[in-house]
Amino acid sequence: MKLVAVTACPTGIAHTYMAAEQLEKTAKKHGHTIKVETQGAMGIENELSQDEIDAADVAIFAVGIPIRNGERFAKIKIVEISVQDAIKNPGGVFAKLG
Amino acid sequence: MAIEFAFVFPLKNGMHARPASRLQDVANAYRSRITFINRHTGASANSKSTLSLVASVTHQGDRCTLIVEGEDEKAAYEGMQRFLTEEFPGCDEELVIPVAAPGAPRDLPRALKGEQLRVETGAPVSKGIARAPAAVLSRRTLEPPPGGWPRGTDDDEVARANGALRDAQAKMREQISSTPPGVEQAILKAHLSIAGDPDFAARVEEAIRLRHCSAGEALLETSSRYAETLARSGSTYLQERVLDIQDVTSQLVAALYGTVPAEVQVHITADAICIADNLAPSQLIALDKRHVKGLVLAHGGMTSHTVILARAFGIPCITGIPDIHRTIPPGEDVIVDADRGLVIRTPSAQAARFYARETDKQERMKTKLRRFAGLPGISADGKRLEIAANAASPEEVAAAMAHGAEGIGLFRTEMLFMDRKEPPDEEEQYRIYEQVAKSAGGKPVIIRTLDIGGDKPIPYLHLPPEENPFLGYRAIRLYAEYPQLINAQLRAILRASGSGNLKVMFPMVCSVQEVRTLKQRLQELMRGLDAEGATYNRQIPIGIMVEIPSVAFLIDQLSREVDFFSIGSNDLTQYFLAADRANTKVSHLYTPFHPSFLRLLKQIIDEVHRHKKWVGLCGEMGGNPLAVPLFLGFGIDEISLAPSLIPAVKEALHRCAVPECEALVASVVQMESPESVEGALKEYASSQRGGALITGGLVHLCSASTSKEEAIRELVDLLHGEGRVDDPDLVEDAVWAREETYPTGMGFGVAIPHCKSPHVTVNSIAVLKLDAPVAWKMPDQDPVHFLILIAISSAAKGDQHLKIIAGLARKLMHEEFRQQLMDATSSQTIVRLFEQHLSA
Numbered sequence: 001m002k003l004v005a006v007t008a009c010p011t012g013i014a015h016t017y018m019a020a021e022q023l024e025k026t027a028k029k030h031g032h033t034i035k036v037e038t039q040g041a042m043g044i045e046n047e048l049s050q051d052e053i054d055a056a057d058v059a060i061f062a063v064g065i066p067i068r069n070g071e072r073f074a075k076i077k078i079v080e081i082s083v084q085d086a087i088k089n090p091g092g093v094f095a096k097l098g
Numbered sequence: 099m100a101i102e103f104a105f106v107f108p109l110k111n112g113m114h115a116r117p118a119s120r121l122q123d124v125a126n127a128y129r130s131r132i133t134f135i136n137r138h139t140g141a142s143a144n145s146k147s148t149l150s151l152v153a154s155v156t157h158q159g160d161r162c163t164l165i166v167e168g169e170d171e172k173a174a175y176e177g178m179q180r181f182l183t184e185e186f187p188g189c190d191e192e193l194v195i196p197v198a199a200p201g202a203p204r205d206l207p208r209a210l211k212g213e214q215l216r217v218e219t220g221a222p223v224s225k226g227i228a229r230a231p232a233a234v235l236s237r238r239t240l241e242p243p244p245g246g247w248p249r250g251t252d253d254d255e256v257a258r259a260n261g262a263l264r265d266a267q268a269k270m271r272e273q274i275s276s277t278p279p280g281v282e283q284a285i286l287k288a289h290l291s292i293a294g295d296p297d298f299a300a301r302v303e304e305a306i307r308l309r310h311c312s313a314g315e316a317l318l319e320t321s322s323r324y325a326e327t328l329a330r331s332g333s334t335y336l337q338e339r340v341l342d343i344q345d346v347t348s349q350l351v352a353a354l355y356g357t358v359p360a361e362v363q364v365h366i367t368a369d370a371i372c373i374a375d376n377l378a379p380s381q382l383i384a385l386d387k388r389h390v391k392g393l394v395l396a397h398g399g400m401t402s403h404t405v406i407l408a409r410a411f412g413i414p415c416i417t418g419i420p421d422i423h424r425t426i427p428p429g430e431d432v433i434v435d436a437d438r439g440l441v442i443r444t445p446s447a448q449a450a451r452f453y454a455r456e457t458d459k460q461e462r463m464k465t466k467l468r469r470f471a472g473l474p475g476i477s478a479d480g481k482r483l484e485i486a487a488n489a490a491s492p493e494e495v496a497a498a499m500a501h502g503a504e505g506i507g508l509f510r511t512e513m514l515f516m517d518r519k520e521p522p523d524e525e526e527q528y529r530i531y532e533q534v535a536k537s538a539g540g541k542p543v544i545i546r547t548l549d550i551g552g553d554k555p556i557p558y559l560h561l562p563p564e565e566n567p568f569l570g571y572r573a574i575r576l577y578a579e580y581p582q583l584i585n586a587q588l589r590a591i592l593r594a595s596g597s598g599n600l601k602v603m604f605p606m607v608c609s610v611q612e613v614r615t616l617k618q619r620l621q622e623l624m625r626g627l628d629a630e631g632a633t634y635n636r637q638i639p640i641g642i643m644v645e646i647p648s649v650a651f652l653i654d655q656l657s658r659e660v661d662f663f664s665i666g667s668n669d670l671t672q673y674f675l676a677a678d679r680a681n682t683k684v685s686h687l688y689t690p691f692h693p694s695f696l697r698l699l700k701q702i703i704d705e706v707h708r709h710k711k712w713v714g715l716c717g718e719m720g721g722n723p724l725a726v727p728l729f730l731g732f733g734i735d736e737i738s739l740a741p742s743l744i745p746a747v748k749e750a751l752h753r754c755a756v757p758e759c760e761a762l763v764a765s766v767v768q769m770e771s772p773e774s775v776e777g778a779l780k781e782y783a784s785s786q787r788g789g790a791l792i793t794g795g796l797v798h799l800c801s802a803s804t805s806k807e808e809a810i811r812e813l814v815d816l817l818h819g820e821g822r823v824d825d826p827d828l829v830e831d832a833v834w835a836r837e838e839t840y841p842t843g844m845g846f847g848v849a850i851p852h853c854k855s856p857h858v859t860v861n862s863i864a865v866l867k868l869d870a871p872v873a874w875k876m877p878d879q880d881p882v883h884f885l886i887l888i889a890i891s892s893a894a895k896g897d898q899h900l901k902i903i904a905g906l907a908r909k910l911m912h913e914e915f916r917q918q919l920m921d922a923t924s925s926q927t928i929v930r931l932f933e934q935h936l937s938a
Contacts, residue, residue: 010839013852013888013900014907018844021908041854041890042900064840087911088845 001097003027003034004048004076005060006067009083012040019062019086020046026090039068048072058097062086100167101175107136107160108187117189118151123557124181126519130168132178137161143297145178149343150297153327177560185563203439208830209811213446218419220394222439223405226414227457228392229433229450232426233370235377242315247355249312259302259313262350266293269353278493285342285379285403292346298324314351321347342403345378366390371432375423379403387411392434394441396422416441438827452811459815466819467745471502475748477730479755484736485748486542488716492533495543498741502748505542507664507738508603508716509534511587512550520558521583527590535598542599544641544664544714544738545591548584549573549605559583568672573606574616588623595635602638603664608646610655617659644713645669650702657709664738665702667717671695690719691772691779696728700767703732714738723750724779730754731763753786784860791902792932795820796864797925806872806882810834810851813887816864822889825857829889832857843874843882846916850907852888862889863906865928867920884920886910902936909935 005023009015020036027034037048050072053059059073061080081093109117125132125145132145138160143150145164156162164182166175203219205211249255270290277283292298298320305316325340366372366385371392382390382404393408398417408415414436426432426443433442433453442449475485486507487498495506514522514530522530534543550556551564551572559580564570577584591602604616617640627634642649642656645666649656653663667690672679674695677687689695699715706713714736719725721739723746729737730751739747762782766775796816803809810833811826818826832853836842843849864887871881888903909915915935922928 011836011852011854013854013890013903014850015842015844017904017907018911021911025911038904040900040904042904082840084840 001032001058002056003032003058003060003097004053004056005034005036005062006039006048007036007083007086008039008063008065008067010064012042015064015083015087016040019083022087022090023060023062023093026094030094032094039063044068060086060093060097062093099171100165101171103164103166103175103179103182105162105164105182107156107158107162109189110158112158113151113154113156117186118148120189120557121151121181121186122146122148123519124178125174127558128166128168128170128174128177130166130171130174132174133165133167135163135165137163144300147295147297149292149295149324150300153297153324155327155330188563204827205438206440207438207452207811207827208834209807210449210452212807213448215446215449216443218422218425218441218443220416220419220422220439220441222415222436223398223417224393224409224413224415224436226392226412226436227434227453227460228371228414228436229431229445229453230369230371230391232373232428232430232432233366234423234426234428235372235374235381236423242312242318247312247314249310252307252310255306255311255313255316256303258354259306259316259350260299262313262317262354263293263299263302265353266346266350278491282383282407285407288342288403289346289380292343293350314354317347317350317354341376341378345380348378349380371434373423373426373432377404379407382407382411387413392416392432392436394419394422394426394432394434396420448805448808451808455812455815459819462819467749470748470752471500471745473502473748473752475504475751477751477754477756477759479757481730481756483730483734483751484714485744485751486544486714486736486738487741487744488738489534489741492530492537494741495534495537498744499537499539499541501741501744503541503741503744505544505599505736505738506534506538507544507714507720507736509543509545511546511548515548515550515556521556521586524586524590524593527587528593531591531594531600532597535594535600538598540599542601544601544603546603546605546643547574547587547591548576551576568669568678574604574612575606577616577619584619585623588620589627592620592623592627592634592638593632595638596633600635600638601641601662603641603643603662605643605666606646607642607656608648610652610659613642613656613659643669644702645673647674647698650698650705653702653705654709657706657711660711662711663702663706663713664736665699665713665715665717667715667719670698670717671719674698689772690717690725691775693767693769693772693775696763696775697767699728700732700763703734707733712736721747723747724776724783726750727754727759727762727779727782728766730756731759731761750783758782791861791936792863792865792929793820794925794929796822796862797928798865799867799923799925799928801866801868803866803868804870804872806874809866809868809872809882809885810837810887813851813864813866813885814889816866817858817862817887817889820862822860822862823855823858828857829853829855833887833889837875841874843880844910845880846913847871847880847882847920848884848886848910848916849874849882850886850888850910852890854890854892856892858889858891861891863887863903863932864889865919906932906936 007016007019016038020038023036024034035048035052036046038045053072053076056076058077058079061067061078062083064083079096085093122145134143134145134151134154136154136156139155141154143154164178166178206217267290270286270293274283274286277286301320302316305311305319321343324343328340366389369389369391371394372390373394376395376397390413393413393415395417396419398405405415405417414434416434416436416439419441431444433445475483484504486505487503488508489495489498489506490510490513498506531545551567551570591600594600607613639661641662641664642660643666644663671690672688675687675692677684679685679688703713712735715734716738720737721743726747766778769775798816801812803812811830814826814830817823823829832855833851836853837851842851866885868883871883874882918931919928922931
């Protein structure tokens, strides 16, 4: 599968990046490709373009706050989970993608 | 033949202590009896008694008369009339001893919020933490024994009362002479002025003759009449003086009858927290201060002498807890937290541990700064910069040496001349300067000659008020008119110069002629001393203050006359920028970081060095650690600052290197605003220490913390101990605020609490490994035994550290890295692991 994801936590200092790392690691293990955009204290990094989003099968939102530029995902299937879930139970998250 | 002078009372706040004491000072210059009469109330007062003037309860607009009668009545009348019309209307300012405002009580620290504690809160007035059993002290109550005191004839009783007053004054004078100058001595002097007040004695006599009562009852009656009057005065300051009057009265009664019957004597023979409704200053002086670990008072304001003494003795003190002396039983285990204003009764084990750790941390921090106190003032690359202290009394000189002063860069002598009826004579000054020289133990001491003028009232000089005292008649400009005054001072300094390394410095010099005149005066005095066969240092170095901008352009001429210069940065800044820092409308313009002012400093220092003399700086700028890189870059020879700031300034100096600081100076003098200069200095300060996010001091691998609360507090305290946060309680709150969004446990026994706060001064990582895991307050989560605290300053510029921390967060998702961290057995290994993996 081709995945895109956005991670964002309230302070944007640590969990945003832990979740991103975990999603990337787990996707690789499951044989998926993934690009993860982080919305943290340093602003938006590794930003997803509209083309990348349109080309993906599903988007994962691992967020604890409303995400920025959410309109980009109007046409794609979204799986929303908590940041903790992404960090602690990434396997379960990927199982949901089915 | 009496002379009368009628006037309308001009002061908005009525006759309070300051105008009364000024009036008294002026009246005391004459032998005539000078009676103040308030025609409105009919009250009559002795103008030579502050107490009596205050007790006349005179308000603005009251019609008043002054009756002058005696041998010098004509001169007295003229002097008083001049004073009342010209100077008195400007005396309305409240006479208060300047002290910091009392802090409001703070909350319990977050780590103790969950505890069931009995906590009383009050105003923290003298900082510190202490734990000891409570000793409840009774305040002296003034009551005659049942049936009254034995009584003789009226004449007998008057004689006894006067005898007691005389004895008390003699005893107080003796106490004053055996007490070093300082707060305690000042308070004893205030008490002496009550015991010697003519109105007080007159009222006691009147009470005896009118009511035929005993001397003791007359004393009590007089005391309570003053108390009632002052209690009605509406001034907190005056109300707090009631305690002083009662204190003196009870000492008088005790002297007359052996003991004060209603007084419960408490002697403290073991460590104790002293608890009282209020305590008389003399009671605190009498206690064994080694054992007084803390003081908790139901009453007692910021200007109460008891509180001022507590601060002087370094005793933690909290006031304003109603009925505390009735609610705490003697012997109860009590913690006084006078940093926050909390009294914790019978503390829980958790609270006891918290405060034991807090005390430990404070001790460690003190020890660390003390280490810097003892080091020489030297930069990281070995350049000397003498770190000296400002002082105004021999006591302060000794304290300065204990804080690591390498000399006294400014000994102010004005204090010796203030708050008294006549100037100190040569002998008194000689003893003080000699003691100063000895207290400095051979280190250099710069004694500045008298710098007074219209802004500092010295009653016996009768200086007229001025439109603009800072540009007027002050300092050396007065010397020609008051030759005895300055000659006595210079002779005293010269005579003391044999006892140590003294230098003499003249304030407010603006021309080379002034220096020549002053040197001639010194030469004449030396000839006088030679004739008397006195020994002194004939080569005593002579210097001048650089505070008038003209001096900056005369360094070449002045260097031929003097041995050294000292830049008075406060006055030089305000003269140079034409901004009065006391005027809130323009005080924003007053800043020593103005690029123009920095250029001026650089020019002065370069010029002085070109003429092979040395130059120092005294003034508040000297105590600002932020300015230290500038001083090093300028190449100044010495800075002189408040003693308590010395360790921090030395620490800052030890981090600086000359080439960097010279580059910094070159760049800030080109800037266009003080704000950009300060910004550059702050950036430099944090770049010096901010290079490392984590150091060995921020890692603790065998923590005994037993709860999440304790563990988080311990992490924050690690940062505090390394000077990386300025308010640990608020940083702790910020960490908890983040935890409450959702806990930061990440599984695998690891948690990464974090926060962004303005109270974090340097971005940091701290690590704690617990002996036993603690619950992280989420039922589904594993207990945690490895904690990494990430603290980010909300003032931090740039993303560099955020990037590193994002990298760390990502790394933590890898088991190998986690395992390496948890297997580490030394702080160094942890620091190395972070360094290896976190390079941005």
